[in-house]
Amino acid sequence: MNKTQTFECEICKDAEFIVVNKPIYTEKENGISKEIYGPVAEPCKCRELKYYKRILEGSGISEVFQSKTIREYIPKNDKQKQSKAMAIEYINNFHIIRSQRNNSLGITGQPGSGKTHLTIAISNELLRRGIGVLYLQYREVMTQLKQVINDDEQYQMQMNRFKSAPLLLIDDLFKGAIRDGKVNESEMRIMFELINHRYLKQLPVLVSSEYNINKMIDFDDATGSRIAEMCKGRTIDLIGKELNHRMI
Ligand SMILES: [Zn+2]
Known part of the structure; x- marks a missing residue:
């Protein structure tokens, strides 16, 4: 067969590992230490990106959204534009x-209102450009974290992924966190x-939520005001379909 194979990653040919020549031990010869090189398997830089892509694909988010692009987003009003x-x-x-x-x-x-389409489309495009974007579906992840909250090791392990991802997409922030006008304290913590x-480490977040920034500050001043500062100059409150219908 002379079919040309194409790979998503030309560096590792999609093996996700590359073999590099590295010093593996030091030998002493006549009192002079000499480093001995040998082949070492290392994760390719595409491996982390593929991990983030798999999370997005395996998430509860429908396939309709998974492949959304910015170009497909058709604004219907000025705010959407x-x-x-x-x-x-x-x-x-x-x-920058x-x-x-x-x-x-x-x-x-x-x-x-189109908030999910837009934030997913940004994530897809940045992933395509080699930026690691981790998808966090608020409701789902909160349930998981609260289940392990008394198991310090498990809890820290899960939290660390969200803390350290190059870019974190928080989908539907605070969904279900407010019941009868009261905020869920453990979720706020x-x-x-x-x-x-992420604020202290200057690591960015992409946030979608049915609550606007002022409401987030009302729920929890410390968290809300940090989100407000991080998103300063880049927040938009869209009007949803429901309201459009009511206005007609
Ligand atoms: Zn690779």
């Missing part, structure tokens, strides 16, 4: 933005730990 422009600006300048104080982006609004860590 602004949010599309904001998303494009963020993607194109991410390499990521190391700044205000390095994050937040799109809030009701279901059907978990989110503060996570957001505060």
Whole structure:
């Protein structure tokens, strides 16, 4: 067969590992130490990206959203037009933005407002450009974390992934965290730990939520105000389909 094989990663030919020549031990010869080289298997740089892609693909998010692109997002009003422009600006300048104080982006609004489409599309495009974006579905992850909250090792292991990902997409932040007007205190503590860590390390977040930034500050001042600062200059509150219908 002379079919040309194509690989997603030309470096490792999709093996996700590469063999490199590295010093494996030191030998002493006449009092002079000499490093002996040998082949060592190392994870390829594409491995982390593939891990993030698998999480997004394996998440509860429907396939319809998984492959969404910015181009497919058709704005229906001025706010949606602004949010599309904001998303494009963020993607194109991410390499500069990521190391700044205000390095994050937040799109809030009701279901059907397009916030999920846009934040997933940003993630897909940045993943395609080699940026590790970890997907965190708020409701699902909160349930998981609360199950292991008394198991320090398990809890820290799960939290560390979210704390250290190059870019973290928090989908539907605070969904189900407010019951009868009261906020769930343990969820607020978990989110503060996570957001505060990323805030101090200047690691960006992409946030989608049905609650706008002011409401987030109302729920928890410490977490909400950090999100507000991280997303400064890049937050949009969209109006959903429901409200559009009501306005007609
Ligand atoms: Zn590779």
